[in-house]
Amino acid sequence: MASPPRGRWRGWALAASLAWLLPLLASLLVARENAFRRRLKPFFAPLPSPALSDERCGGEALSVGLISDLHYAERANRWWWENPGGWGMRRFYRNSLRVLEDAAEAWRAANVTDVFVLGDSVDASSGKGAEGSSREAFARVLARLEGFRVHFVLGNHDLEALTPRAHLLRLAGIQSETGLADNDPGGEAAYYAVRMEGIKWIVLDSYHVSTYWPRTHANYAEARAMLSRHREHFSRPERDPNLKGSGQLRGPARRFVSLGGALGAPQRRWLARELRDSGGRGEAVAVVTHVPISPGVVSKECGAMCLLWDYEEVLDILNTHSTTVLAVFTGHDHPGGYFYDDDDDDDDDD
Incomplete structure (x- = not known):
């Protein structure tokens, strides 16, 4: 399965993780524990031109807050995962709130009014061996964002920790978003659009088709069918108990894990x-x-396992409208990556 040609992408950026753009977050999730014995100061790396500013929004720069993958929980730090090659990831669960406080302080100093939280605000372990409930953990995250208009994106840890889905949508305020696209019978869609100062922000739900639905839901059935086409043992979970791992899958097919999903x-x-x-x-x-949503931006550590299941179809849509789309920001892949295409070819933009 080939990666999309660079020449089709004109003037828009794909950022696979806000952790890359915010080294503060990368430090939180990857650095050793002793790096966090002092308070970290937020650092915001500028995007190369064109950033979120052009003639369509009056030439004025728009400032918004972007943060992802806090994984907050009231529990002791621990190694979350380590592979045979020695690469691992240390989670600093409680310190996430301190990082968020520092980010909020920087946003207020910059007169930011809107913040996008790109998923996994709380860790799936909150409420499971952690102090307090997942709902209490989420409330602590919300408290640090008081005074901002907050727009939430669903992450897999959010969906695992705060069930059922409708409950999470209420807590995150997604059901009250004015641009909500309510296209499913149960009223549980979580993709919507927000306009601010000449730019429309489109919030996509990476888990609209996923295993994070009740087993009786049509979206769960669709996800099961997608996984079964690539994981021959999916119908027999006793032979493939860890659907969160890529097992024997290779190349782009490694994305078909239960941690992922599709639009x-x-x-x-x-x-x-x-x-x-x-x-x-x-x-x-x-x-x-x-x-x-692009093979070009996922990290070496995460690779194709951190790709959207239907990324090819989504990229086709974005490429078709490449002069309209300024940037794409995502989370999930903690080490992160960044891709910028400044190709000025003359392909039609339909």
């Missing part, structure tokens, strides 16, 4: 309509979601 056809159609509408208006668009 699904209805959400992709909605995305295409939103981009066509913005293109017709001459409106710039930034896209945010949890799971990365």
Whole structure:
């Protein structure tokens, strides 16, 4: 399965993790524990031109807060995962709140009014061997964001810790978003659009098709079918108990793990309509979601396992509207990556 050609991407950036853009977050999730014996100061790396500023928004720069993968829980630090090659990841659960406080302080100093939280605000272990409930952990995260308009993206840890899904949508305020695209019968869609100062922000749900639904839900059945096509033992979980790992999968097929998900056809159609509408208006668009959507930006450590299941179809849509889409920001892949395409070819933008 080939990666999309660079030449089709014109002037828009894909950031596979805010951890890369915010080295503070990268330190939180990767550095050794002694690096956190002092308070960390937020650092925000500027995007290369064009950043989120162009003539479509009056030439003025738009400042927003972006943060991802806090994984907060009231529990002791621990190694989360370590492979035979020696690469591991140390989780500093309680310190996440301190990092968030520092980020909020920097945002307030910059007069930021809107913050996008790109998923995994709380760790799946919150409420499981941790002090207090997952709901209490989420409330502590919200308290640190008081005074901002906060726009949440669903992450896999959020969906695992705060069930059922409708409960999470209420806690995160997603059901009250005015641009919510309510396209499913149960009213549990979590993709929506927000306009601010000449830019439309499209929030995508990386888990609209996933195993994070009840087993009786049609979206769960669709996810099971997608996984079964690539994991021959999926119908017999006793032979493949760890669906969170890629097992014997190779190449781009490694993305078919239960930690991932897909937008699904209805959400992709909605995305295409939103981009066509913005293109017709001459409106710039930034896209945010949890799971990365390009093989070119996932880290060496995470690789294809951190890709959206239907990333190829989503990239086709974004490429078609490459002069409308300014940037895509995602989380999930903690080491992170960054891709910027400044190709000025003359492909048509339909």
